[in-house]
Amino acid sequence: MKFFIDTAEVAEIEALADTGLVDGVTTNPSLIAKSGRNILDVICEICDIIPGPVSAEVGATDFATMLAEGRKLRDLRPNVTVKVPLTVDGLKVCKVLSDEGTLVNVTLCFSANQAILAAKAGAAFVSPFVGRLDDIGQDGMQLISDIVEIYGQYPDFTTDVLVASVRNPMHVTDAARLGAHVVTMPPSILKQMYGHVLTDKGLAAFCADWAKTGQSIL
Ligand code: E4P
Numbered sequence: 161m162k163f164f165i166d167t168a169e170v171a172e173i174e175a176l177a178d179t180g181l182v183d184g185v186t187t188n189p190s191l192i193a194k195s196g197r198n199i200l201d202v203i204c205e206i207c208d209i210i211p212g213p214v215s216a217e218v219g220a221t222d223f224a225t226m227l228a229e230g231r232k233l234r235d236l237r238p239n240v241t242v243k244v245p246l247t248v249d250g251l252k253v254c255k256v257l258s259d260e261g262t263l264v265n266v267t268l269c270f271s272a273n274q275a276i277l278a279a280k281a282g283a284a285f286v287s288p289f290v291g292r293l294d295d296i297g298q299d300g301m302q303l304i305s306d307i308v309e310i311y312g313q314y315p316d317f318t319t320d321v322l323v324a325s326v327r328n329p330m331h332v333t334d335a336a337r338l339g340a341h342v343v344t345m346p347p348s349i350l351k352q353m354y355g356h357v358l359t360d361k362g363l364a365a366f367c368a369d370w371a372k373t374g375q376s377i378l
Contacts, residue, residue: 161336164213164344166324168195170205172347177209179350184212186287186324186344188243188267189219200236207237213284215265217243218253226253234262241265241284246274251281258282265322272306279317285342289325290335300325301334308338329353 162183165176168191176182185206192199203216214237218229230242230253241263244250254264258281265285266278270293278286288307290300304323311317320341326332329352335343 162342164342166344166346168192168202170202173206173209176347176350182210184214185210186215188217203240204236207239211239213241213263214239215241215243217267221249223249223252226250227256230257243267246278251277254281254283272303272310275307276310279311279319283319285320285322287322287324290323290331291325291327304335304340305338308340
């Protein structure tokens with residue numbers, strides 16, 4: 161299972177890169193807007209920190225402009241993955257770019273049928289948004305289960321299921337249980353995954369007892 165970080169904050173990515181657990185990064189127009197920075201600069205900086213796939217999303221919605229934007233983003237760095245919305249034009253762009261050898265992440269996926277279309281369009285990744293489905297009272301993880309099951313029926317589907325819109329560590333556990341290929345999460349969720357009250361308590365006890373021994377390993 162791969163871990164991507166869902167942020168456009170370069171400092172946060174730099175800090176987490178040291179963990180050795182970050183396989184890639186996803187961004188979107190809202191995250192770029194929040195960073196207050198130029199998308200081209202941000203994507204180049206992230207790509208230079210994380211060697212894995214870095215998703216950079218197009219800003220337009222029509223075929224010709226999205227294709228031009230996608231090609232420009234792709235040419236920034238070899239590890240750019242072009243992110244396109246799950247629309248008719250977005251999937252047309254996905255097909256063209258995928259045929260050119262570019263990795264494409266199809267985003268804003270909210271149904272199994274949309275995920276089937278993304279796979280047929282040659283997407284490297286499809287991004288079902290679990291949190292946003294949960295937010296409207298639907299079951300985001302059921303969608304992941306459906307897509308994993310469907311993709312498993314077709315060996316010619318090479319699209320990875322990239323679980324997005326992750327809101328809590330249980331989303332990561334559930335996605336892993338279902339065999340999703342990738343989870344993209346905000347930095348805060350990755351940090352939360354390390355924590356357990358019994359780990360803290362146990363470590364405090366071990367440290368206290370170790371001090372009593374007066375020993376030193378080094
Ligand atoms: C994924 O690629 C998206 O950037 C992201 O996961 C969306 O998450 P949100 O629903 O918390 O905005």
